[in-house]
Amino acid sequence: MNRRDFHRALLMGAVTHAFGPTLLRGTTPPALRINGDRLNANLARLSEFGKNPQGGVSRVAYTDADRQGREFVMQLMRAARLEVSMDYAGNVSGRRAGSVPGLKPIMFGSHIDSVPEGGNYDGTVGSLAAIEVAQALAEAGTTTRHPLEVIVFQNEEGGKQGSRMISGEFTPANLELVNASGRNIRDGVRFLGGDPDRIAQVRRNPGDIAAYLELHIEQGGTLERDDIQIGEVEGIVGIKWWSVDVTGFANHAGTTPMDQRRDALLAASRFVDMVHRQARALTGRHVATVGQIQAFPGARNVIPGRVTTSLEIRDLETAKMDQLFEIIRKECEAIGSASGTEFKFEQAYNSSPSMMDDRVRTLIRDSARELGLSNRPMPSGAGHDAQSISMLAPAGMIFIPSVGGISHAPKEFSHPHDIVNGANVLLHALLKADAASWVNT
Amino acid sequence: MNRRDFHRALLMGAVTHAFGPTLLRGTTPPALRINGDRLNANLARLSEFGKNPQGGVSRVAYTDADRQGREFVMQLMRAARLEVSMDYAGNVSGRRAGSVPGLKPIMFGSHIDSVPEGGNYDGTVGSLAAIEVAQALAEAGTTTRHPLEVIVFQNEEGGKQGSRMISGEFTPANLELVNASGRNIRDGVRFLGGDPDRIAQVRRNPGDIAAYLELHIEQGGTLERDDIQIGEVEGIVGIKWWSVDVTGFANHAGTTPMDQRRDALLAASRFVDMVHRQARALTGRHVATVGQIQAFPGARNVIPGRVTTSLEIRDLETAKMDQLFEIIRKECEAIGSASGTEFKFEQAYNSSPSMMDDRVRTLIRDSARELGLSNRPMPSGAGHDAQSISMLAPAGMIFIPSVGGISHAPKEFSHPHDIVNGANVLLHALLKADAASWVNT
Numbered sequence: 001m002n003r004r005d006f007h008r009a010l011l012m013g014a015v016t017h018a019f020g021p022t023l024l025r026g027t028t029p030p031a032l033r034i035n036g037d038r039l040n041a042n043l044a045r046l047s048e049f050g051k052n053p054q055g056g057v058s059r060v061a062y063t064d065a066d067r068q069g070r071e072f073v074m075q076l077m078r079a080a081r082l083e084v085s086m087d088y089a090g091n092v093s094g095r096r097a098g099s100v101p102g103l104k105p106i107m108f109g110s111h112i113d114s115v116p117e118g119g120n121y122d123g124t125v126g127s128l129a130a131i132e133v134a135q136a137l138a139e140a141g142t143t144t145r146h147p148l149e150v151i152v153f154q155n156e157e158g159g160k161q162g163s164r165m166i167s168g169e170f171t172p173a174n175l176e177l178v179n180a181s182g183r184n185i186r187d188g189v190r191f192l193g194g195d196p197d198r199i200a201q202v203r204r205n206p207g208d209i210a211a212y213l214e215l216h217i218e219q220g221g222t223l224e225r226d227d228i229q230i231g232e233v234e235g236i237v238g239i240k241w242w243s244v245d246v247t248g249f250a251n252h253a254g255t256t257p258m259d260q261r262r263d264a265l266l267a268a269s270r271f272v273d274m275v276h277r278q279a280r281a282l283t284g285r286h287v288a289t290v291g292q293i294q295a296f297p298g299a300r301n302v303i304p305g306r307v308t309t310s311l312e313i314r315d316l317e318t319a320k321m322d323q324l325f326e327i328i329r330k331e332c333e334a335i336g337s338a339s340g341t342e343f344k345f346e347q348a349y350n351s352s353p354s355m356m357d358d359r360v361r362t363l364i365r366d367s368a369r370e371l372g373l374s375n376r377p378m379p380s381g382a383g384h385d386a387q388s389i390s391m392l393a394p395a396g397m398i399f400i401p402s403v404g405g406i407s408h409a410p411k412e413f414s415h416p417h418d419i420v421n422g423a424n425v426l427l428h429a430l431l432k433a434d435a436a437s438w439v440n441t
Numbered sequence: 442m443n444r445r446d447f448h449r450a451l452l453m454g455a456v457t458h459a460f461g462p463t464l465l466r467g468t469t470p471p472a473l474r475i476n477g478d479r480l481n482a483n484l485a486r487l488s489e490f491g492k493n494p495q496g497g498v499s500r501v502a503y504t505d506a507d508r509q510g511r512e513f514v515m516q517l518m519r520a521a522r523l524e525v526s527m528d529y530a531g532n533v534s535g536r537r538a539g540s541v542p543g544l545k546p547i548m549f550g551s552h553i554d555s556v557p558e559g560g561n562y563d564g565t566v567g568s569l570a571a572i573e574v575a576q577a578l579a580e581a582g583t584t585t586r587h588p589l590e591v592i593v594f595q596n597e598e599g600g601k602q603g604s605r606m607i608s609g610e611f612t613p614a615n616l617e618l619v620n621a622s623g624r625n626i627r628d629g630v631r632f633l634g635g636d637p638d639r640i641a642q643v644r645r646n647p648g649d650i651a652a653y654l655e656l657h658i659e660q661g662g663t664l665e666r667d668d669i670q671i672g673e674v675e676g677i678v679g680i681k682w683w684s685v686d687v688t689g690f691a692n693h694a695g696t697t698p699m700d701q702r703r704d705a706l707l708a709a710s711r712f713v714d715m716v717h718r719q720a721r722a723l724t725g726r727h728v729a730t731v732g733q734i735q736a737f738p739g740a741r742n743v744i745p746g747r748v749t750t751s752l753e754i755r756d757l758e759t760a761k762m763d764q765l766f767e768i769i770r771k772e773c774e775a776i777g778s779a780s781g782t783e784f785k786f787e788q789a790y791n792s793s794p795s796m797m798d799d800r801v802r803t804l805i806r807d808s809a810r811e812l813g814l815s816n817r818p819m820p821s822g823a824g825h826d827a828q829s830i831s832m833l834a835p836a837g838m839i840f841i842p843s844v845g846g847i848s849h850a851p852k853e854f855s856h857p858h859d860i861v862n863g864a865n866v867l868l869h870a871l872l873k874a875d876a877a878s879w880v881n882t
Contacts, residue, residue: 265731265734289743291706299733300730300732
């Protein structure tokens, strides 16, 4: 029985106390489960920090509520017998030693900051589940081969700042960015107790982290709709943004006959409808969205002469994004010539897709199966800290259902039993990673 | 030969000096023409008041530029041997006595205030042409039967305030309305030298005015497009405004698949396209416009959950406006159920159509024909002071071509020869009205 088979047997309950205290101490890992009641109770306690009158939280990074929430999280880490520290960037880590000297840590965690008027689950489920996993291991007396690092990244909602400081994507110019707290990152890092002048020292190198795991709510409605318990994230979509400018000719709405108009809003409206139609016509799981629109001069009695609008395309494949954009751009030529208007596209943002590691995905899939949970591969349409860390280490993400697909809103909700399922998959995938031959052995 | 036939003969050149000095003095009315060079020169001089660096004028009512322009107009009136006065509302009149005692005045004129960054022709052509007509009559020694009143209404662009004070449509609550000058009407009237507390005394009654004529630029492009020199206005369209509220469900643009969206902007876009399509499908000269749109929350990466937009319908017939609105409202139900959204309409404004007097229209048509000018009946898509005065007197409007249909913009332009044509039609229609048996004889 090699190490891998041994661990599989352990998890399946076929092997008990087969090895000495170095590897496993005092419990039966196959039966090991996190404490679901404690996890859900801690989520409820965390939701008090920055609580909104209408439900959900406004725990924006660099606010008092954020700092209080982080204090609470550090208490939980200590209760889980983790050694708590904060790096210069303000990322909070809870560490626990491994049994094999020289191995790099397996990192797992998420974030606890929220958007303004956000929900109680985005980031917090993964953060508190990671602490709960550590506590369950501690209570079971289980020591892993690798050191463990439970991490709570700072300011995910403001652009994954904490994890990008670790991956090295953060540049000094980003220090001036102001997030929804009203503070810029320089002041925000200081506010959390970090040191903005030493952020460069926070950076880690490929190989410094053995593997990375993150549990998160789906934030979409596909798992709930299809009654699937666990999503095995294939990758995090790339995002492209364009600013779209439509030029027609402003004119008097009373004196300009319908057939003599060069109505920029009519053209922009056909654009919005066409984007939706073409995105649906193309096979795949890409999405395309028009979220912004402004008409000039914007009076009830003036035919709009100019409209500024936006286009966002997301997919796991850059080629698919480019293909859809080309279709849209070409269709706009037809819309323009039919309506006497002109379209101009300017790319405003471009984030490449981040693929999750196939081997980590397999661990997640196997864990879900062994726990008897339905599961399926899926893209993540939203950005996550796992994107940053996937640049340094084999990374994987576990999704659980979001009721109604609602996120970034007070009504964001995931069922307690789904949270418990997700945390157990995190626990088991972590143990499998710890045992896997390819993980920094 | 009755009076009507006589006047027709006069205009056709068949009768000269047939009657004594009371009716006609010193010239041959059939050949009477305005002085086109003087009229166009005066238009150029007036355009200096409130001149924009980029062309056109910003001569908003109740500004210094407006007051200076009015001073200039009063000088021109005096030069045209008119007796100048201003009513409590700030409307400027230039009067000249008629030959037959007891007859009510024939009124003709327009306005000289502009929209911000407006053009040099809207209102000014009709105002200065009216003064030019009076001057031509004075120079020819022609005295009309009726007294003449050349009028320059105050603040047309801010809602036809001056003419509505005369028609009695103005209410004291309107005194608080603030126009683009930043002044409310109360202060604006005072600024012009009027008395806001005595506006009620300005009101005139049906029968106080024998007839009303107004020359104006078309502000649309139909006369120029079809190479017609004179538009005989059938009426001024009614205007209905609605505020349109589209409710869907805001959601994450990355995690919500295309087929699970309730995108309020997609629904609003289909509404804009449908309004245009249905307006064109219905036979008639109505127009329908969507000029305003706002998406909420209005972020590139959030599917809009709510859109507020507008609908304007204009036509000469209220029944046609109602018919088109019913089609639109019904189509919105289909758009709503296909996109998981809901439309709500709230009427925001309703102005009834004002029909021009058929007999005055005939005078205008006959004058154009006799002057050898191509002409055709047409609706006015824009509002005019003639709407107010049509409540008190038989009213008619003369349109001349606007190059490119551009108005309310610095590029607004009418050819000098078209202005001269329009002023001559005004002159001849005025003389015909003066002679007509049905005009307050």
